[in-house]
Amino acid sequence: MSGLTYEAVATFAQQGGTIFFGLIFFCGLIYALWPHHKQAFQRLAQLPLEDDEAPHV
Numbered sequence: 001m002s003g004l005t006y007e008a009v010a011t012f013a014q015q016g017g018t019i020f021f022g023l024i025f026f027c028g029l030i031y032a033l034w035p036h037h038k039q040a041f042q043r044l045a046q047l048p049l050e051d052d053e054a055p056h057v
Contacts, residue, residue, distance in 0.1 A: 031037065
C-alpha cells in the first residue's frame with residue numbers, strides 16, 4: 001500500500017496553498033509599494049475627487 005493517504009494529500013494541499021497564496025500576496029504588496037508606481041497610484045487616488053464635465057442625470 002502506498003503512503004498516499006487522504007491526510008497526506010490534505011496536509012500537502014493546505015501547506016502548498018498557504019505558501020502559494022502567501023507568495024501571491026507578497027508579490028502584490030511589492031508591486032503596490034514599488035517606487036516606480038507611486039505617481040500612477042497618486043493620480044488614480046485623486047480621480048474620484050475630480051469634477052467631471054458631464055451633466056448629472
